[in-house]
Amino acid sequence: MTSVSKPFGSTPGRDVALDQPRVFDVGRHYYEQRHRIHEDAAVLRALIGAVGWPNDLTPAQWAQWYSVALGFAPDLVIELGRGYGNSTALFAQAAWRLGRMKIVSLCVSGEWASMVAPRIARLVEPAWFASIDARRTDILSADYGEIIANHQRVLVLWDAHGFEIAELVLGEILPRLSDRPHLVLMHDISDNRYAGVPRSYGGHQLWKGSRWQQQTGAWNSRVNIGWMNSIQDQVIALADFSARNDLEIESADRQYTEFFAAHPAYANEMRQQLGEEFFSAIGHWASLSLTGKAGPFHFPAITGWRAASSRCAIVADELPRGAAAIVTAAVPWAYASTSAWRPQGSPPLNVQSWIRCRLRVQGGPIGVSLLTPDGRAFVQSQVASSTSPVDVLLAVPELAQRGRLVIHTWDSPVAAQVHIDLSLVW
Amino acid sequence: MRVSSPTLFAATPGRDIANDAPERFDVARWYYEARRRVAVDAGVLRQLITAVDWTNDLWPSQWAQWYSVVLGFRPDLILELGRGKGNSTALFCHAAATLGQTQIVSLCHSGDWTMQTASRVAKVVRQQWFDRLDARMTDILTADYADILGDHQRVLLLWDAHGFDVAEVVLGEILPRLLGREHFVIMHDIIDNRHGGVSRSYHGQPLWKGSEWQQRTGCVDARVNIGWMQSIQDQIVAIADFSARNNLEIGSADHEYHRLFDEDPGLAAEMRESLGEEFFSTLAQWAFFSLTGKAGPFEFPAVGGRRAFSHESRVAVDGLSQLPATVVTNARAWAFGSAWTWRPVIDVPRGADAWLRLRVQVDGGSVGIGLLAANGTDFLVRRALSPRDAAVEVMLPVADSSSLGSLVVQTWAAPVSARVRIDDLALVW
Numbered sequence: 019m020t021s022v023s024k025p026f027g028s029t030p031g032r033d034v035a036l037d038q039p040r041v042f043d044v045g046r047h048y049y050e051q052r053h054r055i056h057e058d059a060a061v062l063r064a065l066i067g068a069v070g071w072p073n074d075l076t077p078a079q080w081a082q083w084y085s086v087a088l089g090f091a092p093d094l095v096i097e098l099g100r101g102y103g104n105s106t107a108l109f110a111q112a113a114w115r116l117g118r119m120k121i122v123s124l125c126v127s128g129e130w131a132s133m134v135a136p137r138i139a140r141l142v143e144p145a146w147f148a149s150i151d152a153r154r155t156d157i158l159s160a161d162y163g164e165i166i167a168n169h170q171r172v173l174v175l176w177d178a179h180g181f182e183i184a185e186l187v188l189g190e191i192l193p194r195l196s197d198r199p200h201l202v203l204m205h206d207i208s209d210n211r212y213a214g215v216p217r218s219y220g221g222h223q224l225w226k227g228s229r230w231q232q233q234t235g236a237w238n239s240r241v242n243i244g245w246m247n248s249i250q251d252q253v254i255a256l257a258d259f260s261a262r263n264d265l266e267i268e269s270a271d272r273q274y275t276e277f278f279a280a281h282p283a284y285a286n287e288m289r290q291q292l293g294e295e296f297f298s299a300i301g302h303w304a305s306l307s308l309t310g311k312a313g314p315f316h317f318p319a320i321t322g323w324r325a326a327s328s329r330c331a332i333v334a335d336e337l338p339r340g341a342a343a344i345v346t347a348a349v350p351w352a353y354a355s356t357s358a359w360r361p362q363g364s365p366p367l368n369v370q371s372w373i374r375c376r377l378r379v380q381g382g383p384i385g386v387s388l389l390t391p392d393g394r395a396f397v398q399s400q401v402a403s404s405t406s407p408v409d410v411l412l413a414v415p416e417l418a419q420r421g422r423l424v425i426h427t428w429d430s431p432v433a434a435q436v437h438i439d440l441s442l443v444w
Numbered sequence: 445m446r447v448s449s450p451t452l453f454a455a456t457p458g459r460d461i462a463n464d465a466p467e468r469f470d471v472a473r474w475y476y477e478a479r480r481r482v483a484v485d486a487g488v489l490r491q492l493i494t495a496v497d498w499t500n501d502l503w504p505s506q507w508a509q510w511y512s513v514v515l516g517f518r519p520d521l522i523l524e525l526g527r528g529k530g531n532s533t534a535l536f537c538h539a540a541a542t543l544g545q546t547q548i549v550s551l552c553h554s555g556d557w558t559m560q561t562a563s564r565v566a567k568v569v570r571q572q573w574f575d576r577l578d579a580r581m582t583d584i585l586t587a588d589y590a591d592i593l594g595d596h597q598r599v600l601l602l603w604d605a606h607g608f609d610v611a612e613v614v615l616g617e618i619l620p621r622l623l624g625r626e627h628f629v630i631m632h633d634i635i636d637n638r639h640g641g642v643s644r645s646y647h648g649q650p651l652w653k654g655s656e657w658q659q660r661t662g663c664v665d666a667r668v669n670i671g672w673m674q675s676i677q678d679q680i681v682a683i684a685d686f687s688a689r690n691n692l693e694i695g696s697a698d699h700e701y702h703r704l705f706d707e708d709p710g711l712a713a714e715m716r717e718s719l720g721e722e723f724f725s726t727l728a729q730w731a732f733f734s735l736t737g738k739a740g741p742f743e744f745p746a747v748g749g750r751r752a753f754s755h756e757s758r759v760a761v762d763g764l765s766q767l768p769a770t771v772v773t774n775a776r777a778w779a780f781g782s783a784w785t786w787r788p789v790i791d792v793p794r795g796a797d798a799w800l801r802l803r804v805q806v807d808g809g810s811v812g813i814g815l816l817a818a819n820g821t822d823f824l825v826r827r828a829l830s831p832r833d834a835a836v837e838v839m840l841p842v843a844d845s846s847s848l849g850s851l852v853v854q855t856w857a858a859p860v861s862a863r864v865r866i867d868d869l870a871l872v873w
Binding site for chain 1: 450451452453454455456457458608609611612615616637638639640641642643644645646648649650651652653654656657668669670671672678681682684685688689690743744745746747748795797843
């Protein structure tokens with residue numbers, strides 16, 4: 019067999035010789051933040067207890083990401099995927115420590131607001147929550163230009179999965195971050211060189227993609243792309259991005275293992291100070307940054323509503339105009355309005371269009387849903403809950419056969435005031 | 445991806461590559477050594493290419509490359525997974541005719557070879573030319589590979605049908621059966637991005653999101669790169685995984701051809717002189733691997749539907765009182781011979797990984813057996829079966845045991861009637 023040369027070795031690309039040394043050394047920062055982790059161990063432990071979901075993030079991973087947040091000291095954390103809120107809580111604690119960090123947390127799940135935040139509220143001062151903008155929304159709908167705005171140092175937690183989100187991160191968020199220091203943490207990627215993961219398929223079928231896994235429940239099938247061991251489609255998108263851009267995907271497992279192997283005394287200090295609870299050289303996460311790397315970079319195109327180039331207003335018969343609000347009832351799933359609607363423009367036939375709802379929601383989570391023409395089922399349904407303006411996008415299957423648009427309470431018995439601005443994009 | 449040392453799975457015991465025998469198969473050397481034979485056969489190869497008439501799938505230089513692989517490897521069996529119009533089928537048949545001892549089993553659900561290409565090829569070759577070919581219009585997932593491989597000792601496998609399910613059958617069913625025999629696997633549609641100035645850019649295309657997405661959306665220009673492999677096929681994900689787990693290098697024909705012919709321009713000049721640009725190129729766009737000469741043990745995936753099931757239920761079929769039952773299909777392509785509603789007699793737990801298992805024997809033409817979707821026209825799953833002397837087992841995944849689609853037996857692509865005997869029918873999970 020021949021010797022291996024680099025992917026795209028015969029194609030001009032960015033000059034890696036111009037790259038600066040790694041912008042952020044996670045191993046060193048873990049070590050350097052050991053005193054703060056130690057000082058905050060009790061509060062971290064209490065927060066872990068309040069979240070009550072260590073399956074998603076072990077205490078050692080809490081400490082690792084806490085050290086990243088403290089060491090990198092971003093002015094903005096964008097959290098893609100919140101779940102129960104392990105990372106939300108640890109980032110908020112880091113923000114509490116640092117004092118000038120905003121967290122925009124995007125997730126469709128409601129556990130944070132309904133269960134976890136009330137439990138945490140018993141442990142911390144109300145001001146502890148001031149850094150968190152926890153939105154219940156579709157990650158694919160968010161306006162990242164607005165979220166990133168003038169922030170100068172951005173930490174992204176990429177903890178929501180699938181190819182569509184990968185495309186969003188690599189094609190929409192990363193280009194916006196390339197001109198400012200940034201670091202992207204990626205959960206659920208183990209390093210098969212260090213993490214002791216089995217080579218064997220273990221009697222399981224070939225991994226056939228995240229959607230297949232969700233359909234079949236074959237959760238034990240894993241895929242290895244180079245050193246990345248995962249169950250997420252994301253690693254394929256990462257391998258592709260890495261190859262095209264001659265960019266190394268960093269492994270926390272590798273950085274920690276090599277750093278502490280090179281400094282055994284540091285590892286002993288960490289063990290002594292933090293114990294096995296908060297110290298581990300295995301993280302099962304990866305990172306990515308373009309900061310300090312010489313361009314130009316290649317990014318994938320964005321599909322879906324972000325690629326839309328035309329827009330017109332929508333007229334809806336039951337929706338209030340101007341400053342008036344819709345009020346949803348404090349009853350889960352109760353309808354507040356059911357509107358017939360029509361676009362004021364004329365999109366071409368057979369072109370995909372989306373209803374873009376610009377929402378301000380005060381109160382509980384609401385749903386924006388599109389009914390089938392016969393009104394018997396939802397074609398699409400999106401949740402929204404945010405103190406900041408958010409976008410909800412609903413794909414319209416067939417404009418000529420459009421169903422009514424419903425604003426309704428979501429799963430919690432909490433009323434809300436909803437200001438809505440509608441347009442059609444295609 | 446840039447992966448530096450240590451090697452993958454370095455912390456996990458695995459096979460000892462230090463015990464691997466030196467590489468035995470050299471595709472570049474085979475190409476060079478076959479140049480005279482290719483030159484002699486150029487006329488008939490050209491006629492065959494014209495008869496197949498589908499150079500989009502395989503260019504003349506790729507014909508010559510694979511022809512040289514057959515002549516160099518000298519298999520006693522070529523197993524062709526995916527035939528389409530029959531470019532590879534034709535070149536393998538011609539190589540087999542040259543070698544004299546090689547059998548070809550070609551599996552594909554397409555009827556193009558049978559209905560179009562073979563008759564055109566028959567005008568340029570003698571009838572005996574077809575004798576070594578067993579071209580089945582069947583589903584690659586349902587074939588009996590133990591039976592196909594039989595006692596063959598030197599097997600060339602062309603993996604030219606795509607998707608994760610086929611990858612699973614190749615890596616989990618066929619490869620373990622090839623371990624005890626010399627074998628060589630050719631994989632089509634994999635470009636080496638290290639050569640030929642392949643563009644790094646996404647070119648305004650979205651992220652590649654899998655073969656199923658590509659078929660659904662028609663975004664055929666999106667491609668994925670895993671290391672040096674660039675493709676539009678899910679298969680390279682499975683190959684990258686298999687390669688990592690088994691510390692096994694996937695070979696690149698582009699790389700091998702560049703290595704030999706760039707390093708020795710004299711050889712390239714000879715090739716050009718013998719074959720011209722028509723049959724000589726260092727651009728190959730295919731990959732290869734073999735476990736032959738490699739020290740084990742190897743890791744193979746399990747194959748869905750071929751595992752042992754712990755539960756089984758008899759199946760009640762409306763309008764069918766007992767088994768065996770026989771269905772005779774019309775001599776009309778795609779005509780339904782039967783469409784039965786059915787249900788298991790035992791409740792299947794919700795979420796169980798359930799499969800409808802049939803044991804059937806097919807005589808006459810090829811047939812399709814599948815489960816209809818609720819709309820009564822689309823198939824949730826369907827397998828093609830070619831006529832065989834013995835009964836075969838067909839496994840149909842049942843995605844939702846609370847919504848069972850009708851069981852259909854139909855004529856396949858060729859308008860040939862078939863007699864289908866169903867010996868057994870059960871739901872297993």
